[in-house]
Amino acid sequence: MKKVLCGVVAAMMAVSLMAGCGGSNDSSNKNDSSSQNALSSKNDSSSSSSEKVTSLIYGSGADPRGLDTALVDDNESAKATMQIYECLLKYKDDSTEVEPCLAESWDISEDGLTYTFKLRQGVKFHDGTDFNAEAVKFNVDRQTVNKTDDMPYADFVFGTVSECKVIDDYTVAIVLKQKNTAFLANMAMCFGAPIVSPTACKENGGSLMKNPVGTGPYKFVSWSKDDRVVLEKFEDYWGEKGKCDQIIIKTIPDASAKINALTTGEVDIIDGIDTTMVEQLNADTNVTVDLTDGMNINYMAYNTTRLDKETRVALSQSVNVDELVNSLYDGYASKATTILPTFLPGYSEDVAQVAYDADAAKKTLADKGVTEVKVITYSNDRPYNTATGKTLAEAVIGYFDKVGVKADVSTFDWTTYKDKIIAGDYDICFYGWNGDNGDPDNFLNLLSDDDPSMNVARFNDDKFNEYITTGIATAAGDERNAIYAEAEQYVADEAAWLPISHQQNITACRTNIKGFKYHPTATVYLAKVEKE
Amino acid sequence: MLKYIVKRLLMLIPVLIGVSIIVFVLLRVFAADPASVVLGEHADAAAMESWRDSQGLNDPIIKQYWDFVTGAVQGDFGESYYTQTSVFTEIMSRFPATIELAIAAIIIASVLGIVIGVITAVKKNTIVDNLGMFVSLIGISVPIFWLGVMLQILFGKTLGWLPIQGASDADILFDKVTGSYFLDSLISGDISNFTNVLWHMILPAFTLAFYTMAIVSRMTRSSMLDTLNQDYIRTARAKGLAEGRVIRHHALRNALMPIVTVIGLQFGSLLGGAVLTETVYGWPGMGKYLVECVQKSDFPVVQSAVLLIAVIFVVLNLLVDLLYAFLDPRIKYGRKEA
Numbered sequence: 001m002k003k004v005l006c007g008v009v010a011a012m013m014a015v016s017l018m019a020g021c022g023g024s025n026d027s028s029n030k031n032d033s034s035s036q037n038a039l040s041s042k043n044d045s046s047s048s049s050s051e052k053v054t055s056l057i058y059g060s061g062a063d064p065r066g067l068d069t070a071l072v073d074d075n076e077s078a079k080a081t082m083q084i085y086e087c088l089l090k091y092k093d094d095s096t097e098v099e100p101c102l103a104e105s106w107d108i109s110e111d112g113l114t115y116t117f118k119l120r121q122g123v124k125f126h127d128g129t130d131f132n133a134e135a136v137k138f139n140v141d142r143q144t145v146n147k148t149d150d151m152p153y154a155d156f157v158f159g160t161v162s163e164c165k166v167i168d169d170y171t172v173a174i175v176l177k178q179k180n181t182a183f184l185a186n187m188a189m190c191f192g193a194p195i196v197s198p199t200a201c202k203e204n205g206g207s208l209m210k211n212p213v214g215t216g217p218y219k220f221v222s223w224s225k226d227d228r229v230v231l232e233k234f235e236d237y238w239g240e241k242g243k244c245d246q247i248i249i250k251t252i253p254d255a256s257a258k259i260n261a262l263t264t265g266e267v268d269i270i271d272g273i274d275t276t277m278v279e280q281l282n283a284d285t286n287v288t289v290d291l292t293d294g295m296n297i298n299y300m301a302y303n304t305t306r307l308d309k310e311t312r313v314a315l316s317q318s319v320n321v322d323e324l325v326n327s328l329y330d331g332y333a334s335k336a337t338t339i340l341p342t343f344l345p346g347y348s349e350d351v352a353q354v355a356y357d358a359d360a361a362k363k364t365l366a367d368k369g370v371t372e373v374k375v376i377t378y379s380n381d382r383p384y385n386t387a388t389g390k391t392l393a394e395a396v397i398g399y400f401d402k403v404g405v406k407a408d409v410s411t412f413d414w415t416t417y418k419d420k421i422i423a424g425d426y427d428i429c430f431y432g433w434n435g436d437n438g439d440p441d442n443f444l445n446l447l448s449d450d451d452p453s454m455n456v457a458r459f460n461d462d463k464f465n466e467y468i469t470t471g472i473a474t475a476a477g478d479e480r481n482a483i484y485a486e487a488e489q490y491v492a493d494e495a496a497w498l499p500i501s502h503q504q505n506i507t508a509c510r511t512n513i514k515g516f517k518y519h520p521t522a523t524v525y526l527a528k529v530e531k532e
Numbered sequence: 533m534l535k536y537i538v539k540r541l542l543m544l545i546p547v548l549i550g551v552s553i554i555v556f557v558l559l560r561v562f563a564a565d566p567a568s569v570v571l572g573e574h575a576d577a578a579a580m581e582s583w584r585d586s587q588g589l590n591d592p593i594i595k596q597y598w599d600f601v602t603g604a605v606q607g608d609f610g611e612s613y614y615t616q617t618s619v620f621t622e623i624m625s626r627f628p629a630t631i632e633l634a635i636a637a638i639i640i641a642s643v644l645g646i647v648i649g650v651i652t653a654v655k656k657n658t659i660v661d662n663l664g665m666f667v668s669l670i671g672i673s674v675p676i677f678w679l680g681v682m683l684q685i686l687f688g689k690t691l692g693w694l695p696i697q698g699a700s701d702a703d704i705l706f707d708k709v710t711g712s713y714f715l716d717s718l719i720s721g722d723i724s725n726f727t728n729v730l731w732h733m734i735l736p737a738f739t740l741a742f743y744t745m746a747i748v749s750r751m752t753r754s755s756m757l758d759t760l761n762q763d764y765i766r767t768a769r770a771k772g773l774a775e776g777r778v779i780r781h782h783a784l785r786n787a788l789m790p791i792v793t794v795i796g797l798q799f800g801s802l803l804g805g806a807v808l809t810e811t812v813y814g815w816p817g818m819g820k821y822l823v824e825c826v827q828k829s830d831f832p833v834v835q836s837a838v839l840l841i842a843v844i845f846v847v848l849n850l851l852v853d854l855l856y857a858f859l860d861p862r863i864k865y866g867r868k869e870a
Contacts, residue, residue, distance in 0.1 A: 055703035062824075066615050073572035149583040150616065152572030209616055221705070225625040226816035228702055250702045252814040254677075260684045261697045261814075415564035415829060451576050453568070 054531045056244040056513070058524070059252045059267035063226045066209030069194040070143055073152035078190040078523050080229045080249045083242075084126075085194030085214030088117055088136070089187045093517055093525075095343065096295070096438020098188045102131060102195060102215065112179040112475065119170040123238045125197035126219040133172040138198040140164035140174060142206075156436065157192030179473035181480065182439035189437050190523045217242040217527040226251055242527040243515070262287060268513050268531060271524070273506040275332040275386055281508050289508045291332065295341050295435035295520045296384035297443060298333070300396060300498040301457040306427050311370055312495035315428070316354035317361035318403040324395055325501045328387040332506060336499035338488050339443050343520065345476065346440030346484030353492045353499060362403040373400065373427040375409045378417040383522065384432035384503045389417075392430055392500070422453050431456045434522060440484040441472045447491055459496040533857075540850045544843065551842040552604075552835065556597050559831050566829035570613045587613065600835060610832035614825070619836045623818065627840070628711035629699060630817035633809070634802035636737035641744035642795050648745070649752020649791075650784060653760060664749065671746025680739045680812035687735060697814045700729045736813040740806050744798045751794045755787035762786070788859050796852035803848075804841040 064077035069085060072078075090101035103117035123131035143154035144161050160180040165173045176183065187193050200213035212220045217239070218231035229249040233242045250267055252258040259277050261267045263284050273281070273289075281289050300319075302312045325335045340347040365371075375397065378389035385392060390411050397407035407428075412420055421429060436442050448468040449455040467487035474480040491497070507518045512532040518524060566589070567580035575583075584590050588599060603610060609619040645668075652664035688696035695701065699713040706720035714733070717725040759765065760783050768778045807819040818837065825833040857863045 053703075057702045059697075066617075071616065073574075149579055149586055150570065152570075152574060155576075155579075156574045207616060222708075224708065224816060225622070226821060227698060227814075230705060246703060248702045250698065250814070251816070252697055253820060254681075254812045254814070256681045257684060257697060257812050257814060260681070260689055264688045264692070264696060266688075266695060266697050267702070413564075413827070415569055415827065418568050419564055454573070 053246065054244045055246040055248055056269070056526060056529055056531050057248045057250055057267045058526070059258050059261055059270040060249050061251075061255075061258065061272045062253060063251045064223075064229060064249070066207075067212035067220065067223065067229070068196065068208035069191055070151050070154065070196070071207060071209055073191055075522050076251075080223075080231065081194065081212060081214075082190050082216070082523050083218040083231055083247055083526055084212045084216045084220055085196060086216050087188050087193040087195065088119075089184060091188050091438065091519060091521060094520070096185060096435075096520060098184050101188070102136075103187075106184070112181075112473070113176045114173055115176070115183060116167070116171065116173045119172065120238065121170055123215050124236055125200070125213050125215050126234055127197050127200050127213045129197045129199040129213075131195070131215050132169050133166040134169075135195060135198050136172045137164045137166050138201070139195050142201070143192060148206075151192070153189070153192035153436075157186045157189055181472055181474060181476055182437055182441050185437040185439045190521065191436075218247055221246075240527070243530040244526075247526055262508060262510065265510065269507065269509040269516055269524075269529075271505065271507040271518060272383075273508060275330045275506065278330075278332070278506060286511055287508050288511055288513075289506065290516070290518065292505045292507070292518050293334075293341060293343060293520065294384065294503045294505045295344070295438065295522065296433060296503055297336055297339050297341070297499060298382075298384040298392075298432040298501045298503060299336070299339070299430075300392075300500060301429050301431055302496060302498075303424065303427050303429070303458055304460075304494075304496055305424075305458045307373075309494060310364060311368055313354050314361045314364035314368070314370070314403075315373070315400065315405070316495050316498045317357045317364075318405070319396055319399045319498060320356045320358075321353075321498070321500055322356070324392075324399075328391065328395060329501060329503070332386070333501040333503045336501050339491070339497065339499055340440055340484070340488065341435070341502050341520075344435070344438060344440055344443070346444075346471075346481045346488075348481075348485035348488065351485060351488045351492055354495055358399075358403055365403055365405055370405055372406045372408060374425070375407045375428045376417065376420050376426040377409065377411050377430045378414050379411045380414050382414075382432055383434055385430075385501075386503060389430045396430075418453055421456050424452060424458065429456055436521070438521060440481075441468065444468060444471070444484060444487055444491075447496060457496040459491070459494070461494065464490055464494075537850065537854070540846075540853070544846050547842060547846055548839060552601065552839055553597070555835050555838045556600065557593070559829070559834060560593055560596075563826070563829040563831070566613050566831060569828045569830075600832075604836070604839070609836040612825075612830050612833050614828050614830045619832045622821070622833055623837055623840065624711060625708075626711075626816055626818040626821050628715075629713060629815060630803060630806070630810075630819065632712050632714045633733065633736055633740060633806065633815055633817060634799060636733050637740035637744065637802055637806075638795065638799045640737055640741035641748055641798070644741070645745040645748025646752050646784075646791065648749040650756055650779065652749070653753045653756035654779060656757065665753070668746035668749045671742045672750075674742070676739060676743065676806075676808040677812055679742060680735075680809060683735050683739060684812070694735050695732050696735060699732050699816060700725070701732075704728055736809050736815050739813070740802065740809045744795075744802070747794055747798060748791060752787065752791050755790050756783055759783045759787040785859065789856060792855050792859065793852055796848050796855075800841075800845045800848045803844050 058079060060076050060079055062076045064080055065072040065074045066077060067081055069081050086101050088101060088103040089098040092099055102120055102123060104120050105118045107116045119133060125131060140158060140161060141164060143151055143158045147154045160176045160178055161174055162177040163175045167173055194214060196208055197213035200211060201208055204211050217234055217237045219234045221230040221232050223229045228251065231247040233245050252261055255274050258270050259281065262270045278289055281287050321335055325333055337353060338347060338351045375393055377393035381388045393409055397409060400407050433443060433446060445468050446454050447457060447459045448465045452458055464487060467483055471480060471483045474483060505518050505522065509516050514530045514532060515528045567583050571580055571583055588596055611618055612622050615622065648664045648668065652661040655661050684696040687694040704725060706716055706725050709716050709719050713729045717729040765778060765783055768782045807823050809815065810817045810820040822837045
């Protein structure tokens with residue numbers, strides 16, 4: 001009996017060794033051959049085994065939360081969903097300017113309250129359902145009149161909508177309660193705005209978290225939790241079809257392992273790369289590193305209910321932001337001269353923040369008797385602050401120390417930190433923002449928000465609020481941009497925040513990958529990406 | 533024997549009640565508010581309050597606990613707050629991957645650990661002994677995440693021998709029937725799928741096994757040294773038995789009891805999830821997921837997963853105790869001593 005068992009085990013090991021050795025010497029060959037295995041094992045009847053299948057493999061830092069864009073708010077989910085779904089509008093490839101997508105054109109009424117969209121005809125969802133005005137109404141109603149508590153972006157995208165009217169089969173009118181110039185930008189967002197198949201949504205009890213059905217260039221095949229999401233090219237797509245046959249979003253949580261997976265060719269593209277790894281990747285001839293400006297702001301906020309303007313200005317004067325950014329971010333973040341990133345409408349290079357002047361700061365703080373401040377920060381890194389909140393706070397209190405102010409610093413994990421922010425027991429906190437839709441209001445209205453978890457400076461200023469109210473109701477253009485530039489200067493003079501940096505997005509791909517671009521909204525659109 | 537097993541299994545009930553109360557209370561006292569995690573950055577206070585109401589989080593904690601227990605008894609562990617998927621589905625989509633990695637690791641650790649332990653005991657105070665104990669000292673000391681990344685660089689990048697991410701190549705598809713990559717690749721009927729999975733398992737299994745192997749080898753050495761000094765070993769040698777037979781049949785079998793205990797406990801820990809190994813190798817198991825759920829205050833998942841781990845430990849302890857009887861015929865369960 002023992003001999004028989006030994007024989008079986010030995011035979012299995014021999015077979016596996018031979019097969020393993022044969023398949024693992026060249027990772028690119030391995031991928032190609034296994035791609036064919038994949039389709040031949042899955043689609044025996046439909047695909048010819050002689051066709052070469054191209055699989056684009058994207059290494060993502062975390063598993064998606066879910067695949068229903070009305071119910072999620074994480075970028076990992078968007079990496080899969082934005083290949084499956086489409087919105088009425090879409091962003092241009094390298095900016096947040098919008099262009100037609102499922103809507104071919106649109107009109108805005110004179111009062112700025114009614115947006116009429118002419119829809120594209122002949123578009124089908126992956127389940128065969130027709131895309132039409134009723135489908136759009138279903139989607140808008142789903143996140144307005146039928147909204148549930150668990151839709152994180154429903155209010156942001158559709159909060160100003162009063163009703164959605166079907167004019168005819170391919171015309172739909174969305175009526176707003178109040179003017180909202182950012183509404184068009186919202187219609188291209190990766191959360192809330194994508195159009196889902198009404199049929200699939202109803203069949204799945206109102207949630208497409210596991211069975212996404214959209215109109216996009218790729219359709220859903222499978223999701224193996226904490227492993228991969230597999231998509232395949234939608235052959236009946238209305239526009240230019242996807243370049244690769246399959247897209248695989250592979251979950252690789254460890255940063256070093258993600259780099260190793262790219263350099264060994266196990267994945268084709270990765271994002272969210274730590275700045276310390278860039279040099280190593282640049283040295284690899286099989287890899288191309290790409291840096292793009294991030295639509296974000298990393299800032300220090302003063303609790304304006306506890307620190308007066310003079311103290312805030314003096315504390316801002318004490319921090320050498322240039323030096324801070326250069327030392328902490330290895331050149332992969334730019335110093336923030338305004339709250340708005342430079343490529344957003346409304347950005348003005350004329351805005352002047354409080355200038356570094358340690359002597360003046362020391363004098364003012366001594367005169368006012370400010371010797372101690374209570375600081376809270378977060379322990380982890382954030383997309384807008386790769387150096388971690390803790391490191392940033394330690395650097396800043398070094399500057400405070402030089403002007404005679406001691407800091408009592410408390411550090412928390414991110415979830416607890418947000419609770420501490422809401423509790424409000426701090427003089428200074430560190431925070432940041434990733435833009436959602438590319439509209440200036442999306443950044444500046446943080447300082448007029450009633451919610452202390454958004455307006456962490458608890459800034460409540462009638463004049464500033466007026467800027468925000470006017471800005472959101474003014475049509476896009478020079479007049480609107482001037483309003484935001486003025487608002488920026490006003491809040492800079494009030495020193496509610498000390499803007500610190502705009503983090504760059506660092507991505508890398510194998511050199512045989514062509515056409516990959518990381519969008520400023522931190523989303524990826526992979527249909528145009530080719531694998532040679 | 534049967535009576536003993538039933539008695540031990542009945543002891544599960546107070547253990548589970550105790551563990552569930554502790555986890556339940558700790559989560560609600562110390563974990564952050566899940567509403568802000570679930571509803572995201574844009575949620576206002578009213579929406580968060582409404583969500584807490586809908587999840588019963590504003591109810592008295594005793595009622596919340598009662599609802600959880602009554603649901604769990606009927607097999608309903610609730611839904612994950614974060615993914616809105618049933619907790620059972622969430623756990624079962626990851627647990628098989630954890631089991632297969634743990635089994636692979638415990639096999640490697642036990643075989644290597646016992647072999648090293650026996651050799652070092654037999655060759656006590658020689659260079660072989662020193663070398664074996666040096667390896668096990670490294671095994672106990674080296675951080676798993678570091679070892680994992682180093683093995684990836686060596687075997688994946690430099691030598692190009694082994695894959696370093698996931699449980700199979702990303703573009704291999706086979707139906708998930710059992711949830712275990714090992715079994716599902718066999719069921720797919722394609723030998724290349726099976727070998728692909730086996731090949732992916734080597735580095736994570738070895739990384740995970742390294743620490744346990746070190747513990748087992750040290751325990752084996754110490755237990756063997758103790759046994760080799762016993763009179764019956766001297767008797768066996770005096771009878772003229774071959775040294776190999778003395779070591780295998782007389783020394784090792786008598787030394788096995790503490791070794792089996794250690795292996796059982798280590799196996800329980802591995803089944804609870806190997807957070808670092810799963811993270812470094814992108815292995816789709818439960819350990820990493822559980823940690824993420826703690827960070828996201830996903831109460832239903834954490835409560836249920838911890839209960840599962842408690843059950844595993846109790847059952848494994850029982851199995852180890854039953855193994856004692858198999859290894860040592862002098863031990864009889866369920867009979868009163870004469």
